[in-house]
Amino acid sequence: MFKTAKTLALGLAVTAASLAGTAHAQSADWIKQVTRTIAAKQTYPKAAQARGEQGTAKVKIYVAASGAVERAELIAPSGSTVLDREALALPSRTGSVPPPPGGATSVTVPITWKLL
Numbered sequence: 001m002f003k004t005a006k007t008l009a010l011g012l013a014v015t016a017a018s019l020a021g022t023a024h025a026q027s028a029d030w031i032k033q034v035t036r037t038i039a040a041k042q043t044y045p046k047a048a049q050a051r052g053e054q055g056t057a058k059v060k061i062y063v064a065a066s067g068a069v070e071r072a073e074l075i076a077p078s079g080s081t082v083l084d085r086e087a088l089a090l091p092s093r094t095g096s097v098p099p100p101p102g103g104a105t106s107v108t109v110p111i112t113w114k115l116l
Contacts, residue, residue, distance in 0.1 A: 027101045030098060030100060030101055031107060033097065033098045034061075034063075034097045034098065034107060034109075035109065037094055037097045037098065038061075038090060038091060038094050038097070038109065038111075040094075041090055041093050041094045042090060042111065043086070044113050045082050045083065045085075045086050047082050048080055048082040048083050048086075048113065049115065051082075052115060053079075053080040053082060053083060053113070054080075054083075054113055054114050054115055055077075055078030055079045055080050055083050055112070055113060056076075056078055056110045056111065056112040056113075057074060057076065057077055057078035057083055057084050057087035057110070057111050058074075058075040058076035058108055058109070058110050058111075059072050059073065059074060059075060059087050059088065059090070059091065059108070059109055059110075059111060060072065060073045060075050060106055060107070060108045061091045061097075061106060061107050061108075061109060062104075062105075062106045063097060063100055063104065063105055063106065063107065064104050065099060065100065065103045065104045066096070066099055067096045067097050067098055067099035067100070068095070068096045069091045069092060069094055069095060069096060069097065071091075071092075072087075072088050072090075072091040072092060073088075074087065074088055075108055078111075078113070080113075083113055086111075086113075087111045090111060
């Protein structure tokens with residue numbers, strides 16, 4: 001991750017969570033843990049940064065009962081092909097998140113890149 005706060009800001013927040021295969025709501029604490037785990041791997045692609053590209057991509061992440069990230073799906077593009085590719089690669093690069101409390105599920109997260 002770039003450490004130059006003057007040139008960029010990275011943000012990842014969960015604004016909506018959806019369930020796949022479970023009948024109960026996800027734990028807010030679990031969603032926060034997933035958010036922190038994924039945010040720790042987020043980077044600003046050099047090509048996008050050099051071109052001044054910014055945006056938010058929404059990615060649906062499918063999580064196994066063990067916490068393994070099974071796959072990711074782009075729900076809403078950022079407007080930048082480079083940022084969209086990074087958004088899809090990020091969950092896989094993370095590898096696993098804390099196991100979901102109710103078994104296999106999915107969560108939709110917006111991943112934001114913003115130059116300052």
